[in-house]
Amino acid sequence: AKHSFGILTHQKFDDMVADPLPPDSEKEDPLDFAVWKRSRPDEPGWDSPWGRGRPGWHVECFAMASKYLGPQIDIHGGGKDLMFPHHESEAMICEAVYGTDWTRYWLHNGFLTLASEKMSKSLGNFVTIREILKDxxxxxxxxxxxxxxxxxxxxxxxxxxxxxxxxxxxxxxxxxxxxxxxxxxxxxxxxxxxxxxxxxxxxxxxxxxxxxxxxxxxxxxxxxxxxxxxxxxxxxxxxxxxxxxxxxxxxxxxxxxxxx
CATH class of the missing domain: 1.10.730.10 (Isoleucyl-tRNA Synthetase; Domain 1)
Structure with a gap:
């Protein structure tokens, strides 16, 4: 394959795999990701040969982008926290489907921080644009x-x-x-x-x-x-x-x- 995991983050295999697979895992490889997920009754779903379900996160984003932009795009942006596994996985999917390198240029932005910590709703350390625009x-x-x-x-x-x-x-x-x-x-x-x-x-x-x-x-x-x-x-x-x-x-x- 032209694309391999770690190409965006410059990580080695051992750095990307936090823990070994548990005995009951359905994965064949620690870096496998969900292509199709079973839908719960309260979730959107579509019928498929594998049962009613929905695409996994990486497939979902790749499908939407490729529908409108085709098998290769010029620029793909996103936060630096999305490099792995999300963007790495999207690129792997494209190569499997189209046989092409999906993105010519990756632009990954840093975080807006407060007191040296990433702004986050979970931490409650954020300022909204509406608040800033008041002043x-x-x-x-x-x-x-x-x-x-x-x-x-x-x-x-x-x-x-x-x-x-x-x-x-x-x-x-x-x-x-x-x-x-x-x-x-x-x-x-x-x-x-x-x-x-x-x-x-x-x-x-x-x-x-x-x-x-x-x-x-x-x-x-x-x-x-x-x-x-x-x-x-x-x-x-x-x-x-x-x-x-x-x-x-x-x-x-x-x-x-x-x-x-």
Whole structure:
């Protein structure tokens, strides 16, 4: 088989098998998973050659995705806790059914943590989006979360929103300055534009490293904050930088709407 268990998590067989099979297990191998499960009377079920039942979790997700996306998909996302066994099993099913590698790119995100613990209903240590949006605009929340690379855990910190709000205010101020630019070229803008484009796209090309991309934008904004004069051409260049970033990151889109 092309795909084998552990390819996503880089685990060895012994690391994936916690306990030996009990004597009464129906599994032939410790890594076997349920393809079809018997339905209880109060559960959804369908008739099959193996009796009335329902697909197992891994089959269920694979079937829904492949119905609409076909035998191979470009990008599959999910939390890092789903790598094994869920995503590993989905990939094995696809290979068995279609003979193809199911997913070209796997994107597994880290957790949002509170006091270094994963936010969880069971632990009761979570904050809802509704609660956060009572105090902060959605753009602030999004920009704050983008400051961490998606594969890494992100520690919830209310102070981050305050700092991010100030950074976004500066970005909006520079965008407004660029829109009204009618002055004389000062020589600072061109170099700043080249540097931010190099840093921003290099970061995004490096496994969607939004953290480095965002800080490149913040550095760019700080460089232009005190520029006293900006020509119309320079203003357009600045707006193009923010416009490209807005389309990619989904922030300050209204501020750059209609810009060249």
């Amino acid at each position: 902060w605009d959605g753009e602030v929340v999004r920009f704050c979360l983008l400051k961490e690379q998606y594969r890494k855990d992100c520690e919830y910190d209310a102070d981050c929103f305050k700092i991010t709000k100030e950074e976004l205010d500066e970005i909006h101020a520079v965008i407004a300055k660029a829109r009204s630019a009618r002055g004389t070229a000062g020589g600072t803008v061109g170099g700043a534009v080249r540097r931010v484009r190099e840093k921003f796209f290099a970061a995004m090309d490096d496994d969607f490293d939004t953290r480095e991309a965002v800080y490149a934008l913040i550095e760019f904004t700080e460089a232009l904050r005190d520029v006293s004069s900006m020509s119309r051409t320079e203003g357009r260049q600045v707006l193009q930088v923010y416009g490209d970033a807005a389309r990619i990151l989904g922030v300050f889109e209204d501020a750059v709407a209609g810009a060249p």
